[in-house]
Amino acid sequence: MRSSGLPWRLAALALLIPLLGLGACGKRAKIVVVKDADAATINLSQPEEAEEEQVFGLWDPSPMDGDEILGPMTYAFRSAKDFKSESERGTPKRGGTVNAGLLEDIDSFNPFLSSSASASEVQELIFPRLMSEQPDYFDGVPTFTPNIAESWVIADDNMSIRFKLRACNWSDGTPISAADVRFSWEAAKDEDVAWVSASIVDFIKDVEIHSERDFTVHYTKATPYNIMDINDTMIIPKHTFGQVPFGQWSGYPKWPELATKACGGPWILDTHEPGQFISLKPNPEYWDKGKPYLDKLVFKIFGNMKSMLNALRAGELDIMSGIQPDQAQSVIDDDDLLLYTYVARSYGYMGWNCKRWPFDDHRVRQAMTYAINRFDIVEGQFYGYATVAAPFIIRSMWATDKSLQPYPYDPDKAEALLEEAGWKKNDDGIYEKDGRPFEFVLITNSGNPTRQAICERVESDLRQIGIRVDITLVDFNQMSIKLKTHDFQAYVGGWYIATKVDPKPTFHSVSTNGRYNYVNYMDDYVDGLIDRGRVMNISDPAIREEAHGIWKAFQRKLYDEQPYTMLYEPKGIVGVSKRFVNVRVTSLKWLDNVHEWWLAD
Numbered sequence: 001m002r003s004s005g006l007p008w009r010l011a012a013l014a015l016l017i018p019l020l021g022l023g024a025c026g027k028r029a030k031i032v033v034v035k036d037a038d039a040a041t042i043n044l045s046q047p048e049e050a051e052e053e054q055v056f057g058l059w060d061p062s063p064m065d066g067d068e069i070l071g072p073m074t075y076a077f078r079s080a081k082d083f084k085s086e087s088e089r090g091t092p093k094r095g096g097t098v099n100a101g102l103l104e105d106i107d108s109f110n111p112f113l114s115s116s117a118s119a120s121e122v123q124e125l126i127f128p129r130l131m132s133e134q135p136d137y138f139d140g141v142p143t144f145t146p147n148i149a150e151s152w153v154i155a156d157d158n159m160s161i162r163f164k165l166r167a168c169n170w171s172d173g174t175p176i177s178a179a180d181v182r183f184s185w186e187a188a189k190d191e192d193v194a195w196v197s198a199s200i201v202d203f204i205k206d207v208e209i210h211s212e213r214d215f216t217v218h219y220t221k222a223t224p225y226n227i228m229d230i231n232d233t234m235i236i237p238k239h240t241f242g243q244v245p246f247g248q249w250s251g252y253p254k255w256p257e258l259a260t261k262a263c264g265g266p267w268i269l270d271t272h273e274p275g276q277f278i279s280l281k282p283n284p285e286y287w288d289k290g291k292p293y294l295d296k297l298v299f300k301i302f303g304n305m306k307s308m309l310n311a312l313r314a315g316e317l318d319i320m321s322g323i324q325p326d327q328a329q330s331v332i333d334d335d336d337l338l339l340y341t342y343v344a345r346s347y348g349y350m351g352w353n354c355k356r357w358p359f360d361d362h363r364v365r366q367a368m369t370y371a372i373n374r375f376d377i378v379e380g381q382f383y384g385y386a387t388v389a390a391p392f393i394i395r396s397m398w399a400t401d402k403s404l405q406p407y408p409y410d411p412d413k414a415e416a417l418l419e420e421a422g423w424k425k426n427d428d429g430i431y432e433k434d435g436r437p438f439e440f441v442l443i444t445n446s447g448n449p450t451r452q453a454i455c456e457r458v459e460s461d462l463r464q465i466g467i468r469v470d471i472t473l474v475d476f477n478q479m480s481i482k483l484k485t486h487d488f489q490a491y492v493g494g495w496y497i498a499t500k501v502d503p504k505p506t507f508h509s510v511s512t513n514g515r516y517n518y519v520n521y522m523d524d525y526v527d528g529l530i531d532r533g534r535v536m537n538i539s540d541p542a543i544r545e546e547a548h549g550i551w552k553a554f555q556r557k558l559y560d561e562q563p564y565t566m567l568y569e570p571k572g573i574v575g576v577s578k579r580f581v582n583v584r585v586t587s588l589k590w591l592d593n594v595h596e597w598w599l600a601d
Helices: 009-019 117-126 178-189 224-233 255-261 305-315 325-332 363-370 374-382 411-420 449-465 476-484 526-531 541-561
Strands: 029-035 036-044 052-059 074-078 097-102 131-133 145-148 151-153 160-165 204-211 214-219 267-273 276-280 296-302 319-321 339-344 346-352 385-390 431-433 439-445 466-474 492-497 564-575
Touching: 097 305, 117 267, 117 276, 117 296, 131 224, 145 151, 151 224, 160 178, 160 224, 178 204, 178 214, 204 224, 214 224, 214 564, 255 267, 305 319, 305 325, 305 449, 305 564, 325 339, 325 374, 325 564, 346 363, 346 449, 363 411, 363 449, 363 541, 363 564, 374 449, 374 564, 411 449, 439 449, 439 476, 449 466, 449 492, 466 476, 476 492, 526 541
Parallel strands: 029 052, 097 296, 097 319, 439 466, 439 492
Antiparallel strands: 029 036, 052 074, 074 339, 131 145, 151 160, 160 214, 204 214, 267 276, 276 296, 319 564, 339 564, 346 492, 346 564, 385 564
């Protein structure tokens, strides 16, 4: 639904301005909304003598509903004098290097063995998918455009999809074939490989090969996300990766070497210096001939966000994601940079290990949420670039439950819940139960100042009601191991949310074993809701309404159980050098079309 009688473009701006906190500068701004080559200029209830102009480049417009932004919108901040319409950008030219920042090194060049965001960013550029997903997931199943699959036909019963591959090659000249697609599906579902996202292929029954470029994907159930399931399985080369038996994948040391031999995306792996950089170069066999325009893409690896931002502002980096909200204005003020911000598909949260004392009691987990002033955290840390979270499906997804409001900050309610659960304060004012004081270790990854500041605020809030918190910062890779093995009591982390509504990897009981249900949350009722909801045909309006009811019930149960204290839904913040033309940042990828960038004149 779209709000009131305003055109969606004006409604979007009216809602976005207070969220981004632009009024803090005290300057009146003229706003230019840009979609493709079309521009409309408005002045937001300010006199015509605006003191400063700002331009917002807008991609991926989405519906509005009331006072909420519900879709994946992307805005670029730049002065009006820097704006050029599509027709003024000129023709692409070749040459140059783009330097991008990563917080941590890639954990594997095999997409079925990795679980880090950094790995995904790199793999998306060197391994292909059948189709290109479009950022229109806010209203249901997203749409797709051709990638290495040039066409596809979905059966009337939605139980199979027949694909035809375009004539294209791996970087070593070997044709990309239906056998590669089948091999990738086999890897995705293999128990020895143990892909953390293996539930994606739960309903794929078979990949039937008809010829080198012709195949059919058969399904066991007609789910609304069948087309997404095969597309979310990244395609890897059978003739190289298939040299290693699946049972030996986890310990195989030469994935970087194999990855350099055959890539199918716009870029190929050139060099990897662990802990320092990853260098990519154009794939001469890429199906979209003539791209990439640039000569090289280098990912420089940093141990913390501060040093990465310093490198961006010094010109050593050309793009970085994850800019801290308190530094966003410094990027806007930099004459050499643009700031892109978008409705992110992510959460920040505190995870409680539901199988370990003291968080094995849902009343204790509820008390934690009441005792932590999340409103002050969002206001103090995010400068308008986030909202306090409440539902367990992000607000930009169709299945969210907008009726759920954040738990209020209520220390008295927290203490009442603790006492109901059998906790009493000792002479030192510390809660204890059965002779054990309420104290726990709270971990988060080092190098992230926002999460560290959140930990410090949590420690302060809980100390005030009689709970001791020991904050421990750990290396990102070490933290990943701790989470996968449930070796923690509590942690501060974040999710990047898939564009399909399928919480099985994070909340289903079966996902406590090596997948993303780190907090060990198990509930038969929730399992049943997930099992029902994820297969419902939401293209039928009546069934979609029923599915929405199931997902609301799912969220309300988690809202009561609080296996996570949901902290915030952030805006994505990306800084980009003005040296590059045709930059597109979306809620799907911050390097969405880097193969189409070129250097400005």
